[in-house]
Amino acid sequence: MATVYFSTARTLRWDYHHSVPGKLEALLGKMTFSERFTKDEWVAVKMHWGSHGAFRIIPPVMIRKVVDAVKATGAKPFVTDTVRIMGLDYIDVANQNGLNHLSCGAPVVLADGLYGRDSILVKAGPILGDIAVASAIHDTPAMVVCTHTKGHINAGYAGAIKNLAMGCVSSSHRLEGWKKGRGAMHCHGELGLQWNPELCTFCEQCKNVCPLHSIEFKDGTFSYHEKNCWHCGRCSRVCQEGALTLPQDDETFQKSMAEAAAAVLSTFKKGKVVYVNFLFQIQPECDCMPVADVPVIQDQGMMISDDLVAVEQASLDMLRAAPALPQSAAEEAQIKPGDDILFKINPRPMQLQIDEAERLGLGTKKYELVRIEP
Numbered sequence: 063m064a065t066v067y068f069s070t071a072r073t074l075r076w077d078y079h080h081s082v083p084g085k086l087e088a089l090l091g092k093m094t095f096s097e098r099f100t101k102d103e104w105v106a107v108k109m110h111w112g113s114h115g116a117f118r119i120i121p122p123v124m125i126r127k128v129v130d131a132v133k134a135t136g137a138k139p140f141v142t143d144t145v146r147i148m149g150l151d152y153i154d155v156a157n158q159n160g161l162n163h164l165s166c167g168a169p170v171v172l173a174d175g176l177y178g179r180d181s182i183l184v185k186a187g188p189i190l191g192d193i194a195v196a197s198a199i200h201d202t203p204a205m206v207v208c209t210h211t212k213g214h215i216n217a218g219y220a221g222a223i224k225n226l227a228m229g230c231v232s233s234s235h236r237l238e239g240w241k242k243g244r245g246a247m248h249c250h251g252e253l254g255l256q257w258n259p260e261l262c263t264f265c266e267q268c269k270n271v272c273p274l275h276s277i278e279f280k281d282g283t284f285s286y287h288e289k290n291c292w293h294c295g296r297c298s299r300v301c302q303e304g305a306l307t308l309p310q311d312d313e314t315f316q317k318s319m320a321e322a323a324a325a326v327l328s329t330f331k332k333g334k335v336v337y338v339n340f341l342f343q344i345q346p347e348c349d350c351m352p353v354a355d356v357p358v359i360q361d362q363g364m365m366i367s368d369d370l371v372a373v374e375q376a377s378l379d380m381l382r383a384a385p386a387l388p389q390s391a392a393e394e395a396q397i398k399p400g401d402d403i404l405f406k407i408n409p410r411p412m413q414l415q416i417d418e419a420e421r422l423g424l425g426t427k428k429y430e431l432v433r434i435e436p
């Protein structure tokens with residue numbers, strides 16, 4: 063049985079200790095950082111920086127609390143993410159979303175270089191073989207995984223497993239290309255992007271989101287630079303007509319994320335990784351989309367644990383039990399009390415990623431939720 067500490071998002075007294083940042087300080091105290099991190103040791107604070115239009119990320123004030131807690135041990139934190147759009151643009155996104163050295167209290171750096179090619183192949187498993195883990199994640203001895211929990215068009219639920227799998231793996235390996243990058247999770251088989259001219263409205267949303275400017279429309283036909291393509295699926299995810307798809311099967315996708323997460327964690331010694339899940343701003347879609355729709359579930363609170371599977375199961379259980387928010391995608395999906403909101407919005411077998419992570423020995427689904435309130 064693993065322990066997951068939880069503080070609610072509700073604040074009932076006009077006192078700092080009852081505020082969300084104040085409660086996060088108390089939660090972090092439960093993880094005894096001084097016994098995990100040593101003086102001058104580098105500690106990655108992994109998060110998602112968002113996108114030009116997706117601003118509902120973990121706020122800088124929360125990241126600052128994590129950074130300060132790490133610093134209090136004498137260790138040296140840095141805030142990091144991997145290249146989703148080209149590095150200089152992504153640093154600009156981070157800054158626009160309020161994440162910089164001044165706000166976070168630590169350097170904000172890309173884990174896989176400006177071009178997203180600085181990664182090291184790590185043995186993963188039967189689905190992926192080897193996978194390209196971002197070099198700064200691979201080489202750093204300790205990590206605090208800060209995750210904004212939310213829905214996801216492919217994954218159904220996006221939490222800490224996905225933050226490790228997609229978030230700590232590069233888009234492409236310098237020598238081996240996309241097949242060793244996160245595209246290996248998104249695209250199954252030899253076929254690349256499939257375009258259906260009968261469904262296409264030529265809105266060009268797919269073209270606009272491609273980080274590599276790979277897509278072209280000429281004389282009423284779609285084309286893309288197949289050799290350069292990361293197979294990241296950003297283009298297919300924004301296609302609302304179903305005209306552009308990447309060959310993918312749900313089960314392989316869910317299991318491959320657990321496999322990639324296991325590969326990332328294999329680069330750390332036991333006890334050196336802590337998970338902080340922020341059940342806030344629970345939007346229907348990922349932070350990498352070009353927009354952030356209104357939340358479908360009210361803010362729930364924060365969970366912290368050193369057991370990946372437990373914190374993920376506890377988070378998903380809490381989100382499943384929460385009521386739907388009005389005036390949101392949940393209302394449009396005609397969700398009734400008792401419905402699994404995330405599943406109704408993105409019907410994917412999301413429990414599979416957690417089941418597989420447990421099967422791979424990344425933790426246990428049996429957890430005790432310990433409520434920490436001032």
Ligand code: SF4
Pocket residue numbers: 257261262263264265266267268269300301302303304305306
């Ligand atoms: S997003 Fe879809 S509908 Fe729009 S141009 Fe691209 S393929 Fe066509």
Ligand code: SF4
Pocket residue numbers: 271272273274275276277286290291292293294295296297298
């Ligand atoms: S999958 Fe689509 S968005 Fe991603 S690199 Fe290839 S063409 Fe661009």
